[in-house]
Amino acid sequence: MSKFDYIENPHRRYNPLTGEWVLVSPHRSKRPWQGQVEKVIEDVRPSHDPKCFLCPGNDRIGGEKNPNYEDVYSFQNDFSALLQDTPKGKFEDGDLFKAESESGVCKVICFSPDHSLTVPEMKVENIRKVVDLWCKEYKELGDREDIGYVQIFENKGSIMGCSNPHPHGQIWASGLVPLETSKESETQKEYFEKHGRTMLLDYLNSELEKKERILAENDSFVALVPFWAVWPFETMIISKRAVSDLLELTDEERTDLADIYKKLTIMYDNLFEVSFAYSAGLHQAPTDGEEHPEWHLHMHFYPPLLRSASVKKFMVGYEMLGTPQRDITAEGAAKRLKDLSLQHYKQK
């Protein structure tokens, strides 16, 4: 029997941030695809769409009118999943029936007044304004007594359930720390207590030595495919300095965050020469009033496409009932991404 090699053989990999494993089947990308094929939408949009609820000056779905904003703009989601005035309370019936009221705030952030743009097509100086608004919202919401966690994210593309192509993101700020971040809180805390450094600082430094999974880099941030990626082209942006939230970033670092966000999403668009769908979001320290030296600011990108602009990876069946499974290695995905140009295909 030959030697185990994680580039060739089926295996599982450990995700130290969640404490969970992922199944990797490197050989499986060879199987022919006969399943559902997504519509690839030709992405030519006007700069202003009179029917868009997010364009400046237009009426929103809830009846309000958007101001004629010139760069970025945030407002309360007209269909918030979390509400501010939820009565506090619990329901408990034995060990098996437990419910607790949950309150919070949901906001929408318009990234640009220009309906036709996406992050990879925006100028770094304009993405920087998005970063500044994130900082402002994280501070304002996080300072509130009733907000323990501020989740900033972007759903991009209709195959990610995004209902409006206008460049925008969301914030869901809740009293309690959500599931995924509470896993990361625990693992990072344990690591920090053991090593006196953040987990992602050590991880990033190892990756920078190994080089294999690094996609892009500037003075303050690195974009890479994590060793334990689940989605085919899953990536992370990690800050080089161990900062626990956005507010610790210097002026220069904020611009560098905008820069790496643009670089990574250009690579994504260039991969299949299509506006690349993903869910992305920042993970940072809870706003529960405690110090969180263990927390290391990072951003996750979870894109669903696998083989082409129209064939996605379905996380179903075994993934839902058993273990998340991927069909190409993190190294294979990194190799394909890092060889791509940093000039957007539409600008060529």
Next chain:
Amino acid sequence: MSKFDYIENPHRRYNPLTGEWVLVSPHRSKRPWQGQVEKVIEDVRPSHDPKCFLCPGNDRIGGEKNPNYEDVYSFQNDFSALLQDTPKGKFEDGDLFKAESESGVCKVICFSPDHSLTVPEMKVENIRKVVDLWCKEYKELGDREDIGYVQIFENKGSIMGCSNPHPHGQIWASGLVPLETSKESETQKEYFEKHGRTMLLDYLNSELEKKERILAENDSFVALVPFWAVWPFETMIISKRAVSDLLELTDEERTDLADIYKKLTIMYDNLFEVSFAYSAGLHQAPTDGEEHPEWHLHMHFYPPLLRSASVKKFMVGYEMLGTPQRDITAEGAAKRLKDLSLQHYKQK
């Protein structure tokens, strides 16, 4: 401020099987949907499709020929994610880079020679043959030294990534216990040690008293919407007797499992009068050679549709980065399902 009411107010609910919480936003189903709409495929198929890889007598994708099977048929997946001859081994570099080889067997189970059928349209006596084959495979695979868990599941519908409409399911049998079942192993063990009864026995008895979330029932099984459901119309089938795996079922119970599988999937099809997509699978005791009195056999159903035959729930953004979130209550979903006829809409 009024009193907290989990039918009206946003809240989180505890899933005692996974130990995790789900966010419920009852008011949110009111939001208008402007996002992606799925193709609804007119589901008229021939009983035999000469191009189908699963029909009797046809050539398979791997080159082999299917026998002229008359009821059920299982074979090794031509594109298995788990392979038998994987060299054993580990890769470790510090705390942060860990991989372990994983081996196993992937099989496909054809439920019927008739290409046009689906479970809700099959006769109970024929579904019973599927149950018998599950039992046989669970025993044969589970008895092997190198198999610690046998995951039996069905992906149905192209929106669940199912690439062939021929009625079929899969088995992925692995050396290690997968992520989801290992969570359930832990919680069930803890409960059993504390109470001396299986968690799902107590849970089922409470639900049978409350009646609110019960969908269908026969002598041996109950179909219900679990209190902690994540997917809009997520359900479970639970055995009335605390059996830990399929092999403990009596002859009558096997038939009752076929019966409840049919009843539940008829309700599903009748909900939107469409062949209803889902991922479903059995959770039962690991086959690691140990006794598992804590394990209680059950089947999960995770269907993606939310509002209609063409609008699904997207588990993206907040769900991926934060906490799974649902837009209708378990009680609302149960009410809609249980009022449906047990006669299939196509037969009316």
